[in-house]
Amino acid sequence: MAQFGQDIDTDRRPLVLIWELTQACDLSCKHCRVDAQPSRHPGELSTAEGKRLLDEASEFGEGQLVVLSGGDPLVRDDVVELVEYGVDAGLQMTMTPSGTESLDAETVQTLEEGGLQRLAVSLDGPDPASHDTFRGEAGSFEQTLRAAHLAADAGLPLQVNTTVSQETVRHLPAMVELVANLGAVLWSVFFLVPVGRGRVLTPISPERAERVMEWLAEVQRDASFGIKTTEAPHDRRVLAQQTGRRSAHETAPDSIGRRMGITAGNGFAFVSHTGLVYPSGFLPEAAGSVRERSVVDIYRNSDLFSALREPANLTGKCGACPFKSVCGGSRSRAFAYTGDPHASDPLCAYVPTEYEGSRPVQAVDRSVE
Numbered sequence: 001m002a003q004f005g006q007d008i009d010t011d012r013r014p015l016v017l018i019w020e021l022t023q024a025c026d027l028s029c030k031h032c033r034v035d036a037q038p039s040r041h042p043g044e045l046s047t048a049e050g051k052r053l054l055d056e057a058s059e060f061g062e063g064q065l066v067v068l069s070g071g072d073p074l075v076r077d078d079v080v081e082l083v084e085y086g087v088d089a090g091l092q093m094t095m096t097p098s099g100t101e102s103l104d105a106e107t108v109q110t111l112e113e114g115g116l117q118r119l120a121v122s123l124d125g126p127d128p129a130s131h132d133t134f135r136g137e138a139g140s141f142e143q144t145l146r147a148a149h150l151a152a153d154a155g156l157p158l159q160v161n162t163t164v165s166q167e168t169v170r171h172l173p174a175m176v177e178l179v180a181n182l183g184a185v186l187w188s189v190f191f192l193v194p195v196g197r198g199r200v201l202t203p204i205s206p207e208r209a210e211r212v213m214e215w216l217a218e219v220q221r222d223a224s225f226g227i228k229t230t231e232a233p234h235d236r237r238v239l240a241q242q243t244g245r246r247s248a249h250e251t252a253p254d255s256i257g258r259r260m261g262i263t264a265g266n267g268f269a270f271v272s273h274t275g276l277v278y279p280s281g282f283l284p285e286a287a288g289s290v291r292e293r294s295v296v297d298i299y300r301n302s303d304l305f306s307a308l309r310e311p312a313n314l315t316g317k318c319g320a321c322p323f324k325s326v327c328g329g330s331r332s333r334a335f336a337y338t339g340d341p342h343a344s345d346p347l348c349a350y351v352p353t354e355y356e357g358s359r360p361v362q363a364v365d366r367s368v369e
């Protein structure tokens, strides 16, 4: 049985359910997963369909975490209504808006009063020069900082999301101070998966990733905020090597209660703006549509999700790895480079003892349009 913390059986429910409300956004960030568009798609889930999705999500169990993402979720004029509806259904509602002018004091206050539990902003550099260059938008850094302060003023817990690539990795030490000064409760560090516009960015090497993960473990010991990685479950392997504990039950939970690496379809599910259900926003293989089948049924019973939760399906280096039950590698990154979601994660430097098979390379990018 795959479990997070002590309570969540990831065969039955995701730790995180993301709903991409829309792909519309006013920004054109370099790393954008979706190549965001200026206008809303006519096939987006309607308000009524969204409410049905939230009702279904509540069937996963009490306090299911739902992240409203985009594009920019604030482009939709029913976003507050949906937050309130989710809260009434017993969900933990959080949101990742874009750093635009629509994220003003009134909106943040309304979201807090509607029951939103956390607001996540993206900061990919510690100053305007680094962040705005990365985002492709002058003024984005100041706008995002303003939003972060508005969240603090409204009493809304703040999460900071940062992308790690060759373009940003040198700024990470300075980011620690910024995240602390903003009073964030969580720093989410996303290790680039080259899909969407993110293909113009350069992933760091596996060796550099290893050093970053070791450094993050050190930072976590003294930080005033929690740290979690995204698409880098091998941080659990790094921790297991440091502590000598190899099974999910033995390892200590991280700042959001994970004892094992959260991977696509195993603790994680993503519903697109048109209702397609994916194992992650970075693994473009749909397992069904919420217009035809409950998201709970798709998560628990679809062939794709069931196969992704089975460590025995892993191949290559990940398949031979003694840490596969606590890590499992990024299935999204494996798919982006090979077209096979069960292949090895090319960002991992670890080679199991006596493993003599092929090693994945990051040179070939086959991510799906």
Ligand code: SF4
Pocket: 233, 234, 237, 317, 318, 319, 321, 322, 323, 324, 327, 328, 329, 330, 344, 345, 348, 349, 350, 351
């Ligand atoms: S080889 Fe695969 S399963 Fe093992 S630590 Fe690396 S990414 Fe994780």
